[in-house]
Amino acid sequence: MNQVLLRINDLRLDFHTDDGVFKVLDGVSLEIRRGKALGLVGETGCGKSVTGNAILGLIPKPAGKILGGEILFEGVDLLQLPEKEMRKLRGKKISMIFQDPFTALNPAYTVGDQIGEAILLHQESGGKQEVVEKTIRIMEMVGIPKPAERLEDYPHQLSGGMRQRVIIAMALSCNPPLLIADEPTTALDVTIQAQVLELMSELNRKAGFSLLLISHDLGIISQMCDDVSIMYAGSIVETADMETFFASHQHPYSEGLIGSIPRIGSAQEKLQTISGTVPSLVNPPPGCRFHPRCKFTMEKCRREKPTLREITPGHKIACFKVTE
Numbered sequence: 001m002n003q004v005l006l007r008i009n010d011l012r013l014d015f016h017t018d019d020g021v022f023k024v025l026d027g028v029s030l031e032i033r034r035g036k037a038l039g040l041v042g043e044t045g046c047g048k049s050v051t052g053n054a055i056l057g058l059i060p061k062p063a064g065k066i067l068g069g070e071i072l073f074e075g076v077d078l079l080q081l082p083e084k085e086m087r088k089l090r091g092k093k094i095s096m097i098f099q100d101p102f103t104a105l106n107p108a109y110t111v112g113d114q115i116g117e118a119i120l121l122h123q124e125s126g127g128k129q130e131v132v133e134k135t136i137r138i139m140e141m142v143g144i145p146k147p148a149e150r151l152e153d154y155p156h157q158l159s160g161g162m163r164q165r166v167i168i169a170m171a172l173s174c175n176p177p178l179l180i181a182d183e184p185t186t187a188l189d190v191t192i193q194a195q196v197l198e199l200m201s202e203l204n205r206k207a208g209f210s211l212l213l214i215s216h217d218l219g220i221i222s223q224m225c226d227d228v229s230i231m232y233a234g235s236i237v238e239t240a241d242m243e244t245f246f247a248s249h250q251h252p253y254s255e256g257l258i259g260s261i262p263r264i265g266s267a268q269e270k271l272q273t274i275s276g277t278v279p280s281l282v283n284p285p286p287g288c289r290f291h292p293r294c295k296f297t298m299e300k301c302r303r304e305k306p307t308l309r310e311i312t313p314g315h316k317i318a319c320f321k322v323t324e
Helices: 048-055 083-089 111-122 128-141 160-172 190-207 218-224 242-248 252-259 299-303
Strands: 004-017 020-033 037-041 064-073 094-097 178-182 210-215 227-232 235-241 309-312 315-317
Touching: 004 048, 004 210, 020 037, 020 048, 020 210, 020 227, 037 048, 037 218, 048 064, 048 178, 048 210, 094 160, 111 128, 111 160, 128 160, 160 190, 190 210, 190 218, 210 218, 218 227, 218 242, 227 242, 227 252, 235 242, 235 252, 242 315
Parallel strands: 020 235, 037 210, 037 227, 094 178, 178 210
Antiparallel strands: 004 020, 004 064, 227 235, 235 315, 309 315
16 A cells, blocks of 8 residues: 555645735645654745645635646645546545634534534444434534534634534544544633644554644644644755654754744743744745855855755755755
8 A cells, every 4th residue: 555645746836916916835844644643844935835725726716826736645636636526535535624624614604504514424324313424523522512402503602722623523523534633722721722732643553544633832732743834935955864853853944943943941941942033925035935044055055956855764954955
């Protein structure tokens, strides 16, 4: 069996707006292994969420335009599928957990109806009672207490943590091979955040689905994921398994991210910062997009964009300073 469930090759995407053309994705390439969790990390605005939406074919048109590349899921290029086929795939094969659980739920319908609708759309059922029973089982699986009583609750009657559990239940109701979680705990307080992340990690191990976890928090990614891809201004600059990444990360941006993480017992130690700011995607710098902020910049970096290449098995980097 092919170890890779989803592979993105050189994905390029622009957004056309009144303020200009935003070159949002500039040759994104990454892989998600079967049954494993990949963390996609980067600063706000680097293109992480757009990458997740592109996988599901949720790029708004005509503003968003895919210029090239492939998104291969189980060997099929999703970019070539008609919308009718993509609708069948969403939820059944690939599900997504969005950032804000309140806006992701319809306030006019009960949580039981909303989870049940996902089951009705993508699974064969023997009738209403069977759908109710499946809904209760999935609610129980994600840790919603007294699920039979919660079926008739509306989203506003639930806490933020419970609403996010409902979203997770909807996403997992059809046992999809791939789950995309886009900053799934951003709207939650720290305690509830930890509970939801622990739940997702446990479900990932038990259900065996692949997970793409999108986050700006490298600490969360290190706890949750097997592999990591570092994204900067629309490109992947480094990717590796988690152990290799923390032991021998090579890209200057990766070094800056890790240096900015507070460590226990280092209260007097000054955190590292990355000088400068993220470039405008309307007019990004030529060559390597990180070169204006990089302390290792060479003349070549200003002219050419480095390609993502493998330096050791499974460890890839896009940087001219790194030699094999």
